[in-house]
Amino acid sequence: MADLSVVVDGLKLPNPFVIGSGPPGTNANVIGKAFDENWGAVICKTVSLDASKVQNVAPRYARMRAAGTKEVIGWQNIELISDRSFEVWEDEFKKIKDKYPDRILIASVMEEYKKDAWIEIIERCQACGVDAFELNFSCPHGMPERKMGAAMGQDPELLEEVCTWVNGAATIPVWAKMTPNITHIEDPARAALKAGCEGIAAINTILSVMGVNLETLRPEPTVEGYSVPGGYSCKAVRPIALRMVMELATMMYGNTMHEGEYKDRSLSAIGGVESGEDAAQFILLGASTVQVCTGVMIHGYKMAGRMCEELGAFMDKHGFETIEDFRGHSLQYFTTHADLVQRQKDAKAEKKAAKEGMVTKDTAWEGDKFVEQSDKLVSND
Numbered sequence: 001m002a003d004l005s006v007v008v009d010g011l012k013l014p015n016p017f018v019i020g021s022g023p024p025g026t027n028a029n030v031i032g033k034a035f036d037e038n039w040g041a042v043i044c045k046t047v048s049l050d051a052s053k054v055q056n057v058a059p060r061y062a063r064m065r066a067a068g069t070k071e072v073i074g075w076q077n078i079e080l081i082s083d084r085s086f087e088v089w090e091d092e093f094k095k096i097k098d099k100y101p102d103r104i105l106i107a108s109v110m111e112e113y114k115k116d117a118w119i120e121i122i123e124r125c126q127a128c129g130v131d132a133f134e135l136n137f138s139c140p141h142g143m144p145e146r147k148m149g150a151a152m153g154q155d156p157e158l159l160e161e162v163c164t165w166v167n168g169a170a171t172i173p174v175w176a177k178m179t180p181n182i183t184h185i186e187d188p189a190r191a192a193l194k195a196g197c198e199g200i201a202a203i204n205t206i207l208s209v210m211g212v213n214l215e216t217l218r219p220e221p222t223v224e225g226y227s228v229p230g231g232y233s234c235k236a237v238r239p240i241a242l243r244m245v246m247e248l249a250t251m252m253y254g255n256t257m258h259e260g261e262y263k264d265r266s267l268s269a270i271g272g273v274e275s276g277e278d279a280a281q282f283i284l285l286g287a288s289t290v291q292v293c294t295g296v297m298i299h300g301y302k303m304a305g306r307m308c309e310e311l312g313a314f315m316d317k318h319g320f321e322t323i324e325d326f327r328g329h330s331l332q333y334f335t336t337h338a339d340l341v342q343r344q345k346d347a348k349a350e351k352k353a354a355k356e357g358m359v360t361k362d363t364a365w366e367g368d369k370f371v372e373q374s375d376k377l378v379s380n381d
């Protein structure tokens with residue numbers, strides 16, 4: 001059986017499946033459940049020093065189902081970061097680490113553009129024994145109005161400055177979580193890596209309007225008749241997440257066309273993962289770990305066991321013994337469109353030559369047809 005364990009930035013995980021920041025990591029009770037169900041690591045719901053400013057509304061989710069079925073393929077939320085007080089979180093971080101000392105607990109944190117606040121939140125979380133940080137530079141709603149979340153993630157200069165403050169105070173690994181609501185996701189990622197972050201996580205949710213109710217003519221989710229654009233997640237975003245992870249991995253690790261810029265840093269993939277096969281695709285594109293948020297809200301914590309079996313079966317089928325054996329393997333198959341055109345021309349020419357019995361490769365020479373093959377290659381008879 002394949003070995004699913006991974007060591008990333010010195011953190012030892014029994015498998016690459018990580019609870020992504022959101023409702024599945026929102027208090028000590030559910031984080032404990034995730035560890036009991038053998039998730040590789042848990043990233044808590046994003047915390048900040050002053051939770052009193054966080055005011056959620058209800059309803060705050062909207063779902064997209066596949067036509068004619070109950071299957072959920074898209075999920076929109078207008079949920080903010082954790083509304084639970086930082087002091088309660090400190091207490092819970094300590095309790096979780098006391099109960100699960102060998103499991104990996106990652107604190108997702110977010111602050112305003114204030115150096116003292118970032119340093120304070122890093123130092124206080126660290127004192128509780130958390131194993132790593134994920135910096136939320138990506139929440140698309142509610143927080144940008146306060147210049148937090150995606151507003152920082154869309155401004156590489158600002159992000160680099162904040163990451164420099166954080167890395168000056170952090171003694172444990174730091175991942176920067178990227179927003180997909182930007183043209184070139186490599187730009188803020190490069191800024192975070194330049195400022196010393198150990199890893200990049202991507203993607204957060206994609207800005208969206210879920211729909212307009214044709215009876216009431218109001219956009220959804222509707223709160224007192226009004227709405228705001230929200231964050232889109234679940235299966236429907238997976239192709240976009242795969243593309244962005246591919247772009248990040250190409251920048252970080254390189255491929256046949258680019259030299260990698262940060263080969264020693266890590267990449268945690270997020271977006272629409274619900275199976276071991278989904279995870280395998282992100283790993284083939286360079287990710288060491290794969291996060292799941294909405295999937296847990298649909299299928300529950302037990303899905304970790306199924307996903308491990310599916311990933312193990314994929315690895316056994318291909319003879320991969322460890323995650324590193326195939327991590328990033330498929331990056332080499334991305335090229336330019338002009339190269340695709342050239343490859344297709346070459347393949348057609350080769351096919352035509354073969355049809356006419358012309359030798360285009362030395363391996364095609366045959367003893368019985370040698371003279372005939374030689375004749376066909378002569379141009380001036």
Ligand SMILES: Cc1cc2nc3c(=O)[nH]c(=O)nc-3n(C[C@H](O)[C@H](O)[C@H](O)COP(=O)(O)O)c2cc1C
Nearest residue numbers: 020021022046077203204233234271272292293294
């Ligand atoms: C209801 C909900 C709440 C979320 N809250 C947070 C959050 O507090 N911090 C954060 O970094 N990401 C948050 N996310 C984003 C997820 O961590 C993840 O990046 C995104 O949903 C894509 O992954 P998925 O398709 O597996 O959900 C939230 C997502 C959902 C659906």
